[in-house]
Amino acid sequence: MTVPADNTETPLDVAAIKADFPLLNRQVNGHQIVYLDSGATSQKPRQVIDTLDRYYEEINANVHRGAYHIAEQATSATEEARAHLQCFIGAPSPREVIFTKNATEAINLVAYSWGRANLNEGDSILITALEHHANIVPWQQLAAERGIEIRWLPLTDDGRLDLADLEQMLDGVSLFAFSAASNVLGTLTPVRRLADAAHAAGALCLVDASQAVPHLPTDVTAWDCDFMVFTGHKMCGPTGIGVLWGRAELLDAMPPFLGGGEMILNVTREGFIPNELPWKFEAGTPPIAEIIGLGAAVSYLEAIGMDAVRAHEVALTDYALRTLNERHGDDLAIHGPADTDERGGVLSICYRDVHPHDLSQVLDQRGICVRAGHHCAKPLMKLLGVGATARASIYIYNDESDVDLLSDVLAEAGEFFSHQPA
Amino acid sequence: MAGLEDLYREIILDHYRNPRNRGELETPPAHMAEGFNPLCGDEVQVFLHVDDDTICDVSISGQGCSISQSSASMMTTAVLGKTVDEARQVIRAFKAMMSIHGDDLDGSDHDPSNETVGSGVSLGDLEALRGVVKFPVRIKCATLAWNTLDQGLSEAAG
Numbered sequence: 001m002t003v004p005a006d007n008t009e010t011p012l013d014v015a016a017i018k019a020d021f022p023l024l025n026r027q028v029n030g031h032q033i034v035y036l037d038s039g040a041t042s043q044k045p046r047q048v049i050d051t052l053d054r055y056y057e058e059i060n061a062n063v064h065r066g067a068y069h070i071a072e073q074a075t076s077a078t079e080e081a082r083a084h085l086q087c088f089i090g091a092p093s094p095r096e097v098i099f100t101k102n103a104t105e106a107i108n109l110v111a112y113s114w115g116r117a118n119l120n121e122g123d124s125i126l127i128t129a130l131e132h133h134a135n136i137v138p139w140q141q142l143a144a145e146r147g148i149e150i151r152w153l154p155l156t157d158d159g160r161l162d163l164a165d166l167e168q169m170l171d172g173v174s175l176f177a178f179s180a181a182s183n184v185l186g187t188l189t190p191v192r193r194l195a196d197a198a199h200a201a202g203a204l205c206l207v208d209a210s211q212a213v214p215h216l217p218t219d220v221t222a223w224d225c226d227f228m229v230f231t232g233h234k235m236c237g238p239t240g241i242g243v244l245w246g247r248a249e250l251l252d253a254m255p256p257f258l259g260g261g262e263m264i265l266n267v268t269r270e271g272f273i274p275n276e277l278p279w280k281f282e283a284g285t286p287p288i289a290e291i292i293g294l295g296a297a298v299s300y301l302e303a304i305g306m307d308a309v310r311a312h313e314v315a316l317t318d319y320a321l322r323t324l325n326e327r328h329g330d331d332l333a334i335h336g337p338a339d340t341d342e343r344g345g346v347l348s349i350c351y352r353d354v355h356p357h358d359l360s361q362v363l364d365q366r367g368i369c370v371r372a373g374h375h376c377a378k379p380l381m382k383l384l385g386v387g388a389t390a391r392a393s394i395y396i397y398n399d400e401s402d403v404d405l406l407s408d409v410l411a412e413a414g415e416f417f418s419h420q421p422a
Numbered sequence: 423m424a425g426l427e428d429l430y431r432e433i434i435l436d437h438y439r440n441p442r443n444r445g446e447l448e449t450p451p452a453h454m455a456e457g458f459n460p461l462c463g464d465e466v467q468v469f470l471h472v473d474d475d476t477i478c479d480v481s482i483s484g485q486g487c488s489i490s491q492s493s494a495s496m497m498t499t500a501v502l503g504k505t506v507d508e509a510r511q512v513i514r515a516f517k518a519m520m521s522i523h524g525d526d527l528d529g530s531d532h533d534p535s536n537e538t539v540g541s542g543v544s545l546g547d548l549e550a551l552r553g554v555v556k557f558p559v560r561i562k563c564a565t566l567a568w569n570t571l572d573q574g575l576s577e578a579a580g
Contacts, residue, residue: 357487374463388463
């Protein structure tokens with residue numbers, strides 16, 4: 001009998017998955033592309049690209065308007081995608097699934113609609129030190145307008161949320177808005193525990209799950225959160241499509257965000273009556289192709305299985321942390337939790353004193369795509385004491401050979417920028 | 423294909439490893455201007471002491487990649503001791519060199535940037551940064567300190 005290989009073996013046939021992604025076939029700077037920037041956006045499988053083509057070639061028509069055949073097909077494909085998304089995230093009703101441009105717009109929707117209806121001077125909200133700008137700036141805009149207080153939940157030294165004073169920090173707070181997974185540190189936060197703490201304090205909670213939904217099974221009912229946002233393009237879907245999920249009674253009570261077509265039941269010279277959920281929050285012609293494309297992305301991920309996606313990423317992250325640290329030792333710092341149970345496949349790297357921008361330039365020469373910069377999380381970068389990091393982030397189409405090449409080229413970059421005279 | 427050696431010339435790495443005029447100046451009499459590259463998080467502070475229309479001292483602080491740091495370092499040596507007008511000419515010449523349209527992309531001898539810049543401005547060591555134009559995302563790294571100096575000169579003069 002063999003010893004169970006916990007965290008060490010991927011359940012995925014990565015070669016077969018890679019073959020689904022046309023872009024991963026191309027060469028960059030004379031080398032086969034190695035895409036390690038899925039934290040910024042994922043690549044798209046043939047199945048999603050074909051779905052977009054088929055929409056435009058066969059059923060392109062505006063939705064919820066025409067009574068003709070293809071308009072009905074476009075409308076039903078859009079609403080089928082919504083129902084599919086509902087099941088994918090464990091939501092009780094498709095009425096609660098609002099299509100937005102991206103996660104940023106979804107948070108802005110809550111800040112403008114719920115925030116402006118419910119928050120006034122003297123009120124406060126709690127966010128965390130690891131938030132993306134998308135979950136900071138909308139609240140700062142609200143704070144500037146309404147005089148509300150923004151509190152920041154601190155981090156532990158290894159990049160997890162410091163929950164020691166959570167109850168005190170939640171005291172008197174109206175909303176707790178936090179990420180399910182950090183786009184810089186990879187940290188997975190204890191969503192259910194945070195939601196319970198928020199509710200115990202009488203606050204609502206909003207979960208920015210942009211870095212979680214593509215990578216782990218998601219169940220808003222099990223999370224017991226109030227709002228949850230994510231974006232389509234990080235999970236094999238098209239750009240320009242995101243989702244706000246919210247509890248129906250909250251969404252029903254909120255005023256519309258953007259006004260226009262689609263979001264009304266009736267308009268007269270005197271005023272308008274807003275539409276029902278979810279269309280109340282979907283003013284104008286929606287991104288129909290992108291909605292249907294996101295539905296195809298969900299089908300693609302479901303066929304693999306989100307448990308298998310997570311197991312693959314745990315195994316590969318474990319491999320990356322182990323091999324990179326073994327080979328590069330003190331030359332390399334990887335921010336965030338060391339335990340793969342508490343992190344996703346986002347590796348923010350500092351290598352010797354090579355600036356991340358220079359590091360990514362050298363990696364690019366070998367066809368390796370990583371993100372260099374502040375990752376739209378400047379307050380977190382300041383806390384980490386760095387201006388920028390190079391971030392390698394993995395997904396279903398990455399394997400150990402990608403990590404090995406990254407490791408080799410890190411060493412080459414170190415040589416190139418070595419402070420020793422050449 | 424543009425290789426790493428086109429970008430990282432030896433003189434660039436030298437200025438990166440041994441930056442000239444690094445540090446802060448007392449304000450006043452010096453003036454401080456601050457620039458950000460929102461793309462990568464680089465930040466630069468240019469300290470500028472203008473006396474009698476002449477840049478009598480200049481220094482750089484902040485953080486950034488080898489291109490932004492070496493460009494800032496070379497910039498200080500290029501404008502130190504120059505009049506404000508002379509410094510502005512150097513800025514214009516450098517920014518013209520960093521313009522994609524001004525670059526000699528087709529391999530011909532004709533360089534339109536010379537016409538817009540006018541004669542008499544020698545960029546010297548700064549010519550080493552010419553290769554940056556082949557890497558368009560890095561142009562902002564190279565011009566960060568220069569745009570900040572430009573802003574600082576306007577503020578100091580104003």
